[in-house]
Amino acid sequence: MENKDKGTYLKKDRLEMFTDGVFAIAITLLILEIKIPKHEQVHEAGGLYNYLLHIWPSYVTYFITFFMIGIYWSNHHWLFEFIIKRTNHFFNMLNILFLMTIAFMPFTTAIFGDFVMDEEYRNAATTAYSIGVLLPVPPVIFIFLYAMHRKRLIDPRLSASFMKKQIIKLTASVTIASVALAFSFNYPMVSIIMILVTFVMFFLPPDAPEYDDNSIDITK
Amino acid sequence: MENKDKGTYLKKDRLEMFTDGVFAIAITLLILEIKIPKHEQVHEAGGLYNYLLHIWPSYVTYFITFFMIGIYWSNHHWLFEFIIKRTNHFFNMLNILFLMTIAFMPFTTAIFGDFVMDEEYRNAATTAYSIGVLLPVPPVIFIFLYAMHRKRLIDPRLSASFMKKQIIKLTASVTIASVALAFSFNYPMVSIIMILVTFVMFFLPPDAPEYDDNSIDITK
Amino acid sequence: MENKDKGTYLKKDRLEMFTDGVFAIAITLLILEIKIPKHEQVHEAGGLYNYLLHIWPSYVTYFITFFMIGIYWSNHHWLFEFIIKRTNHFFNMLNILFLMTIAFMPFTTAIFGDFVMDEEYRNAATTAYSIGVLLPVPPVIFIFLYAMHRKRLIDPRLSASFMKKQIIKLTASVTIASVALAFSFNYPMVSIIMILVTFVMFFLPPDAPEYDDNSIDITK
């Protein structure tokens, strides 16, 4: 690291700790959206067994959104292990923008879980959920673009073609999520299926990093 | 580590941080299930002392479930100190599945605490709690089996007999929890006693690792 | 470390991370006890300024309890920096018992904040708060006694007189808190003053460790 950079770049350990904290809380808050029933509600539902079976969409939404946030976390883990080597104040801000969209997910998930079974509100519930799914992608793109610029924060040994592949993948994600959002206004079931398909695709591991052989790591 | 693995395996430190975060939140959320009474409720109960004594099952449930989640945490600590040496994207997913079942416990615990004293709903409340106790075990088995396969993520010096013993113990756990669940539909007290006995057994420390003498650690 | 201990003792880093997580959540949950008013409540109180001034006991309780939990955290930090060198499964359990009492504090604090201004319930509210203050002390004593036994988990260079001083101080704490609890049933103001005095005393830093000169650290 050149001397003029001293005091500009920060170690990434606290960014990782803080990020893991926000992810852990956002993912655990999801359980609070499955409400504990009052005795009257249980009585109306015809008993506790009936009540607990009746709220099955809440369980499905919990399952899917828990994995979605978990996958974003795993990808952040991969990103900061192989791509990002250090941080600065502005990059911290971009990461906070990203976390803001992750912490927003319990809200859109709760809206979806509470209203998707009601035909009148299904479109709006799916729109809300699609927005929740779409929102984290642009900040990830900003994170890549800012970090890549003059290789200021990334591992400089990474090949240009590898970085390009990541941007293409992210552009594809933002496109798919936008199309799912557009469908939600009139065809919510199409959006839901698109989100589920994307969800399954996300179980594929992220790419292994590819390096230029003749480069050196200036951050070390 | 062979070169082709580069970029496939991840360090386990962030998995541990994230896991500790989820455990810490899930365990601390338990206190939110002991509700702060309104003035009317206290008046009806015949005073604040009466009210606070009357809700004793909440304290017992808090005590037991706090320890249960705590024991799972301690075992995860042991697992990642002695058995698991590294992680990858798919293993992260299995760990998230496990955390999903841990974060589910405050829900089943609250159902149990709120309805177990009501004879009409005792069976269903105990079924819910038994499911909460059973759910985390299968993901732990998946974690073991996936990590053990070709010793991809475990300390390769561990002896085969040691690993086999762990699988047997986990199979026993899943069996006991399933039997407790089966009893809950008609004999909830049997389930409760079984869960309490299992709970006491869990205070025993996990096994000390056993090594093959002539093996080497390929992860180093 | 002798070879037979292998697999019995665990590193303390995850115990510290998990503990910091539970402390961070318990302390931050305190703000949730200051309820956001509904429009009707604000109207009844004669405006938002009046409402916000009227709930001043909530701010005082927040201030004091935040510091109390914070002081416990700072002491845990000191304890694991200078005294405790490693952990095991049973010691993890004792630490979880301690955390259970810390996570209980937002509950007793909320009871106190909501009912202390109501003369009818002041005694019970103070009893609840005193119990909240008393509860964490015995687990800390257990932690000391278990760790000290045959110096299994402590820094073995610490002098016997230093360790004895800690036990004496803890015994004094448990005595004062018990007396405060006893007074709460009839003279809640006495309890409150005792707790405030103890609170101020806690701002004093914990003792600097004292070592036997001719001892060696067997944990290294």
Add this chain to the structure above:
Amino acid sequence: MENKDKGTYLKKDRLEMFTDGVFAIAITLLILEIKIPKHEQVHEAGGLYNYLLHIWPSYVTYFITFFMIGIYWSNHHWLFEFIIKRTNHFFNMLNILFLMTIAFMPFTTAIFGDFVMDEEYRNAATTAYSIGVLLPVPPVIFIFLYAMHRKRLIDPRLSASFMKKQIIKLTASVTIASVALAFSFNYPMVSIIMILVTFVMFFLPPDAPEYDDNSIDITK
């Protein structure tokens, strides 16, 4: 470090972990202030789309406060990377005072978000929010002054002029926030604009540290 200091100063890693935990929770709690509507509320609002559009001030408040807490976190990160080198019990207490004001922000934010659109309560809502913005600054000043005294906790190589510049900046912050608070009682819009301008200024990165060339680091 001189020998007499042994046992007085603590490593700063756990202070950072605990702080990151509190920040992560306080920032994630903000989403809980955007309430999930009941079916009646959605019906009254004329549908779910209408309802979700109607609560736009909640989104704006979420966005701004998330960034505010995030900026405080990023500055804490910078402070502990370049300025603060170690901690002690009293400094822990000052840091807890600071965290207390950060954890208070979700409360003042919720008051603001719920009442700012209601003309009758706008002044009080803005006063509450201004207090929330002002409160964390004095503890940061205390943190600087205490750590700087005889350079007990700071990197001793930092130049006096650099440290002076920080104090001047903080004094300016406390002045601006106080003026915004004063305006809130009669001219809430002036306060809001002042807070927004300050908010934008905070996106500027903190100063790079400046060193005295002929100094040595006594903490190493």
